[in-house]
Structures are given as C-alpha cells and as structure tokens.
Amino acid sequence: MRSFILNDEKIDCHLPSGTLLLDFVRYHKALKGTKIGCREGDCGACTVLIGDLVDGQMKYQNVTSCLTPIGNVYGKHVVSVEGLNMEDLTPVQQFMVDESGTQCGFCTVGFVVSLSGYCLSNSAPNYNDAIASIDGNICRCTGYKSIERATRKITNALQNKDTEHTVNWLVEHKFIPDYFLDIPKRIEALNPVEEKITKAVLIGGGTDLYVQKHDQLVDKEVGLVAHQNSLRYITAENGVCTIGGGTTVTDLLESELFNSYFSNLSDHIKLVSSSPIRNISTIAGNFVNASPIGDFTAFFLALNAKITLSENENERTIFLKDFYKGYKDLDKSKEEILTSISFVIPSSNSQFNLEKISKRIHLDIASVNSAISIAITNNTIETIHISAGGVGPIPSYLHRTVAFLKGKTITAENIKQANKVLQSEIQPISDVRGTETYKRLLLRQLFYAHFIKLFPDQISLKALI
Ligand SMILES: Cc1cc2nc3c(=O)[nH]c(=O)nc-3n(C[C@H](O)[C@H](O)[C@H](O)COP(=O)(O)OP(=O)(O)OC[C@H]3O[C@@H](n4cnc5c(N)ncnc54)[C@H](O)[C@@H]3O)c2cc1C
Numbered sequence: 001m002r003s004f005i006l007n008d009e010k011i012d013c014h015l016p017s018g019t020l021l022l023d024f025v026r027y028h029k030a031l032k033g034t035k036i037g038c039r040e041g042d043c044g045a046c047t048v049l050i051g052d053l054v055d056g057q058m059k060y061q062n063v064t065s066c067l068t069p070i071g072n073v074y075g076k077h078v079v080s081v082e083g084l085n086m087e088d089l090t091p092v093q094q095f096m097v098d099e100s101g102t103q104c105g106f107c108t109v110g111f112v113v114s115l116s117g118y119c120l121s122n123s124a125p126n127y128n129d130a131i132a133s134i135d136g137n138i139c140r141c142t143g144y145k146s147i148e149r150a151t152r153k154i155t156n157a158l159q160n161k162d163t164e165h166t167v168n169w170l171v172e173h174k175f176i177p178d179y180f181l182d183i184p185k186r187i188e189a190l191n192p193v194e195e196k197i198t199k200a201v202l203i204g205g206g207t208d209l210y211v212q213k214h215d216q217l218v219d220k221e222v223g224l225v226a227h228q229n230s231l232r233y234i235t236a237e238n239g240v241c242t243i244g245g246g247t248t249v250t251d252l253l254e255s256e257l258f259n260s261y262f263s264n265l266s267d268h269i270k271l272v273s274s275s276p277i278r279n280i281s282t283i284a285g286n287f288v289n290a291s292p293i294g295d296f297t298a299f300f301l302a303l304n305a306k307i308t309l310s311e312n313e314n315e316r317t318i319f320l321k322d323f324y325k326g327y328k329d330l331d332k333s334k335e336e337i338l339t340s341i342s343f344v345i346p347s348s349n350s351q352f353n354l355e356k357i358s359k360r361i362h363l364d365i366a367s368v369n370s371a372i373s374i375a376i377t378n379n380t381i382e383t384i385h386i387s388a389g390g391v392g393p394i395p396s397y398l399h400r401t402v403a404f405l406k407g408k409t410i411t412a413e414n415i416k417q418a419n420k421v422l423q424s425e426i427q428p429i430s431d432v433r434g435t436e437t438y439k440r441l442l443l444r445q446l447f448y449a450h451f452i453k454l455f456p457d458q459i460s461l462k463a464l465i
C-alpha cells in the first residue's frame with residue numbers, strides 16, 4: 001500500500017506516483033494554506049515539510065511541494081501549515097505577526113513552514129542557520145527586515161531547546177501540536193515497501209523534470225529513484241568514495257565523510273539552488289539533466305568521477321567526462337539508471353576549488369562555473385583535473401589545459417600560458433547569460449581565481465593580469 005501521513009491523517013494513496021504533492025494537498029485535501037506561486041521551485045509559497053524516520057527519530061526538511069512527486073513521500077510525514085496550526089498562534093506565527101513579517105500574506109505560510117522546520121532540527125539554535133532555512137522563500141512586500149527580526153526572536157525563543165528531545169520540547173512549548181509525538185510509531189507502522197523502479201520516466205527529486213515536463217508527468221506513474229533507500233548512501237572503501245544514485249545534495253552537505261574531503265564544502269554547496277531544492281534534488285539528476293552549467297556536474301568532473309549505469313542485470317562504469325556526447329546527448333539508454341558515482345579520495349596533498357558566477361549570488365544558475373582538483377609535489381603539478389560549465393554545449397572537462405599543466409610548476413607565467421590553451425578548447429556562445437567574449441573573460445577570471453585562492457603565497461592577481 002502506498003501510504004503516508006499528511007498532518008494528523010493517514011493517507012492511502014491511489015493516485016499515480018507522478019501526481020504533484022502540491023496538487024494533492026490543495027485540490028484533493030482542500031488544504032489551501034499551501035499556496036501556488038511560480039510552480040518552478042523559485043518562490044517557496046508551496047513549502048511543506050517532509051519528515052523521514054531516521055534511526056528512530058523523525059527528521060524534517062522543507063521542500064517545494066510544486067516539484068515533489070507524491071511517490072517521493074510514501075512512508076513519510078508531510079506537514080502543511082494546517083498541521084502546525086493550534087488554537088492559538090504558534091511562537092513562529094506570533095513573532096511574524098509581532099514584527100510585521102506579513103503584509104499581503106501570500107508568502108507567509110511558506111516562511112512559517114520553513115521556520116517551523118528549522119525549529120524541528122536537532123541542532124542548537126543559531127540565527128544564521130535560521131536565516132539559511134528561509135533561503136528558498138521569497139517575499140515581495142516586506143523587504144525582509146521584519147522577517148529577519150521575527151527570525152531573531154524565534155532563535156532566541158529556542159535558546160533552551162532540548163536538542164536530545166526536540167519534538168517533546170517543541171510540543172511542551174507549543175511550537176507544534178502534540179500529535180507529532182506519535183508520528184514515529186505511526187510512520188513505523190506504515191511499513192513502506194520499496195517499490196521496484198519501473199520502466200516509466202525516472203525521477204530523482206523532480207526539480208528539473210517538473211519544471212520542464214510538468215504536463216507529461218502529473219498523471220503518470222514515474223520511476224522513483226530518490227525514494228529508494230538502497231540508492232541513498234555515501235561510503236568509502238579502498239581509497240574510493242561511492243555515492244548512491246538517489247543521494248540528494250543535502251545528503252552530501254550533511255555527510256561527515258564527504259565533508260572530510262572538502263574543507264569548504266558548505267560554501268560551495270550554498271551557491272547551488274536553495275535549501276528546499278537541495279533537500280530533494282539528486283546529484284545523479286544534475287548529471288543526467290546534462291545542463292552545460294550543472295554545478296554538481298562541474299564539481300564531479302573535476303574529481304574525474306566515474307558513474308555506474310545499470311539496466312536489469314547489466315551494469316557498466318564510465319568516466320563522467322565520457323558521458324556527454326553533444327548537447328543533451330548522453331552515452332545512456334533510456335532505461336539505464338545511474339546507480340552510483342565514484343571518485344578516488346583526494347590525497348593529502350590535493351586541493352579542490354569550485355567557482356561560480358551568476359547574476360545573483362543565491363538561488364540562481366551559473367553564467368559560467370568551473371572546478372579544479374590539483375595535487376602538488378615539490379611545487380610541481382602531479383595530478384590535475386579542471387572542469388568548466390557554460391562555455392560549450394556540454395559540461396566540459398578541459399582535456400588540453402589539464403595536459404598542458406601536468407608536470408609544470410605553479411608560476412604566474414605557466415598559468416597565463418594555460419589560459420591560452422583553455423581559451424582554444426572552449427566554444428561559448430552569446431545568449432541571455434552573456435556574450436561569447438564575456439564568457440571567455442569570466443572563465444579566465446574563474447581559472448585564475450582557482451590558483452589565487454589555492455596558492456596565495458605563489459600567485460597574485462597582479463602577476464596574472
Ligand atoms: C529553483 C531551482 C534552482 C536551481 N538551481 C540550480 C543551481 O544553482 N545549480 C544547478 O546545477 N542546478 C540547479 N537547479 C536544477 C536542479 O535542481 C538540479 O539539476 C538537480 O540536481 C536535479 O536533480 P533532481 O533529482 O531533482 O532531477 P530530476 O528532475 O528528478 O531529474 C533530472 C533528469 O535526470 C533523470 N534522472 C534522475 N535521476 C536519475 C538516475 N538515478 N538515473 C537515470 N536518470 C536519472 C531524470 O529522468 C531527468 O531526465 C535548480 C532547480 C530549481 C527548480
């Protein structure tokens with residue numbers, strides 16, 4: 001049975017798994033608190049919480065219900081604003097009112113749900129984390145200052161939160177209704193069976209597919225990749241890190257193992273989309289979407305990652321850099337599932353950097369991006385991989401630039417020469433994100449930025465320009 005809990009109600013779902021959660025909540029259950037704004041994951045008006053039972057405790061994340069197939073919530077707890085409401089306003093709602101954090105009100109539910117999700121996290125209260133939890137919510141009326149003040153008050157009100165027993169504390173202090181206390185048992189009782197992936201369209205988080213093919217999916221069965229727990233893992237063995245094909249961006253961000261390889265991981269990841277999108281979107285979806293500016297594609301190309309593709313019993317592993325044959329043309333059959341991603345764990349003398357330029361810093365896709373991994377011995381480049389996005393029809397691995405730099409020393413002259421090679425192997429086109437000349441200039445700057453950031457004692461901007 002395809003069951004889940006919506007607020008305090010058990011749902012036995014008979015709709016196609018591609019039905020959008022937003023439509024189910026609003027049209028099938030008539031819960032109109034959840035709003036429809038953009039239907040593209042940008043505004044946050046449709047935010048709900050999804051709670052998953054992890055090691056006996058519920059873990060809640062805010063998500064955009066406008067891009068979430070209902071199949072991805074089987075066995076989970078979905079919370080709309082109605083599921084937070086009680087006789088009196090909750091402290092989150094009250095602080096929003098007190099600080100004039102709401103005017104027309106259209107965005108307010110999304111903010112309240114995201115901030116309530118933040119309260120439900122088991123981490124110690126912290127204003128910056130609270131603000132980060134609303135990075136996917138847009139308000140066109142208030143100018144945000146009043147919402148920031150409300151967020152400060154919410155953080156202060158959580159100061160004595162018992163993070164060992166978060167739900168109990170929140171119930172006691174009337175942040176959430178008391179039915180939350182029974183949810184772990186009720187979720188366990190649902191006993192969800194992992195559905196076999198069918199031949200239908202494969203879906204990770206749906207954050208690309210529903211923007212592009214909404215009408216073709218909403219009344220169909222879909223192949224739920226990210227819903228397979230067996231495909232959500234991050235492991236390390238024999239010097240190789242392997243990531244399951246259903247792993248989400250937030251899974252990476254929260255993985256101690258993955259963080260141990262990249263000192264600035266959270267800085268890199270926070271440049272990508274927003275929390276509600278990162279909570280559902282998968283790394284595999286970023287690769288298969290084949291956007292020339294996919295940020296995780298650039299990230300993993302620079303790790304010289306491999307991917308494993310499976311169809312029934314057949315399995316093959318190829319380099320990610322060989323996956324892209326032309327614009328949106330992949331070395332992949334329709335039925336093949338990207339089941340895992342692997343890369344050699346960076347050595348202790350290895351460094352990594354990701355750069356991204358977009359029109360806005362947050363919640364925007366790249367005009368140009370680039371990543372590098374580089375290992376140096378005695379000032380000589382031993383291993384190097386560089387990627388670039390937005391400068392050709394496919395996400396690019398810079399083969400010639402890499403070959404030029406291997407074995408060279410880190411000097412400004414070598415990097416300037418390498419830029420000439422780099423410029424000869426990219427093919428940017430003029431489009432809405434900029435002219436060809438502008439993109440060439442951007443990539444040069446990002447390429448130089450890698451070396452200035454990673455080798456500040458040897459390379460300065462002055463020496464390069
Ligand atoms: C508001 C918003 C902001 C965004 N910002 C960014 C950004 O800053 N940077 C960026 O790179 N992207 C961004 N994206 C795009 C998107 O979120 C990412 O590309 C994401 O990683 C896609 O993952 P998904 O699981 O949601 O993909 P889905 O939409 O589920 O799938 C994408 C494609 O991959 C296929 N697929 C998914 N999983 C598998 C699998 N395991 N095997 C085979 N095929 C599979 C699907 O069939 C589909 O063709 C943004 C999207 C939105 C809506």
Ligand code: FES
Nearest residue numbers: 037038039044066
């Ligand atoms: S309706 Fe705008 S993010 Fe969902």
Ligand code: FES
Nearest residue numbers: 103104139140141
């Ligand atoms: S109060 Fe009107 S959009 Fe935020």
